Amino acid sequence: MIVIGLTGSMAMGKTTVANMLRDMKGVAVHCSDEAVRDLYNNAEVIDLIRRRFPATFQKKTNSIDKKKLIGLLGRDHEAWDDLEEILHPYVRCAQQKFIRDQQSLGTSIAVLDIPLLFETGGEQRVDFTLCVSAPEFIQRQRIEARIRDGKVSEEDAAFRLSRQMPDAEKRARADFTIPTGTSIAETRKALEKTLAEIKKTMGGPSPGSCRFPPRAL
Numbered sequence: 001m002i003v004i005g006l007t008g009s010m011a012m013g014k015t016t017v018a019n020m021l022r023d024m025k026g027v028a029v030h031c032s033d034e035a036v037r038d039l040y041n042n043a044e045v046i047d048l049i050r051r052r053f054p055a056t057f058q059k060k061t062n063s064i065d066k067k068k069l070i071g072l073l074g075r076d077h078e079a080w081d082d083l084e085e086i087l088h089p090y091v092r093c094a095q096q097k098f099i100r101d102q103q104s105l106g107t108s109i110a111v112l113d114i115p116l117l118f119e120t121g122g123e124q125r126v127d128f129t130l131c132v133s134a135p136e137f138i139q140r141q142r143i144e145a146r147i148r149d150g151k152v153s154e155e156d157a158a159f160r161l162s163r164q165m166p167d168a169e170k171r172a173r174a175d176f177t178i179p180t181g182t183s184i185a186e187t188r189k190a191l192e193k194t195l196a197e198i199k200k201t202m203g204g205p206s207p208g209s210c211r212f213p214p215r216a217l
Contacts, residue, residue, distance in 0.1 A: 002109045002202055003099060005125070007117035008132030009164045010157065011142035013180030013187070017132045018113045020188055024195070026108035030098040032115060035091045040064055048086045053079075075159040088120060095125070109195065118165050118173055128198050131174035133167055134181035 006021070006029075008014035022029050039045045040063070049064050050057040056069040073079045095112050102110040114122045123129050134142075146152045152160075171177050176194045180187050 001103045001107060002198060003126045004109060004111045005117045005122055005129045006111050006113045009167050010160050011139045012132045012134050014132045017178055017191060020191055021111050027111060028102045028107045029111040029113055030095055031113045032091050035094040036087055039087055039090050040066060045090060052082055118170055129174045130176050130178055131170045132178045132180055133171055138181045
């Protein structure tokens with residue numbers, strides 16, 4: 001089985017590409033953001049967040065008030081680092097389980113959708129990396145649209161970008177770049193071509209096989 005790491009900066013179209021991959025036969029996608037959302041129902045994680053950010057704990061429901069947590073974190077890099085230090089090990093465990101499950105199911109390609117793939121050293125845990133990218137002016141247009149729609153503030157968007165590796169560096173480090181600056185059809189065509197190249201490079205592994213030894217997550 002081939003394991004691919006999918007990444008891309010804010011408003012680059014990573015979600016669109018992930019959905020394309022989900023529609024492809026023999027491909028399964030694990031979303032790190034969805035895994036993080038699930039962790040807020042995990043008793044161990046709730047306790048760890050409570051200890052670090054006690055004001056966010058709701059004793060009545062034994063849960064974390066995520067709105068209060070986000071407000072408390074604000075644009076404090078150190079606080080965000082602390083939260084990620086709590087969450088990331090659990091996300092990696094979820095990724096490892098996903099890979100094991102997909103291998104037992106005979107899936108040909110398992111994709112780990114990881115926004116901070118290179119920032120967290122995630123490229124060491126996959127066979128190939130894909131970076132989703134668009135020209136800077138298109139990224140800016142997309143961000144401005146989100147700001148107008150009230151999905152994010154100008155300040156929060158700038159903060160999120162500050163915590164991400166520059167797009168040029170991601171593209172330089174990735175094995176393949178998937179362009180999203182033109183049409184959906186062109187993006188899909190580029191994605192299909194890239195997957196064909198990856199399969200060819202791997203020598204066409206049969207479903208359920210694994211070309212490389214499993215890597216510890």
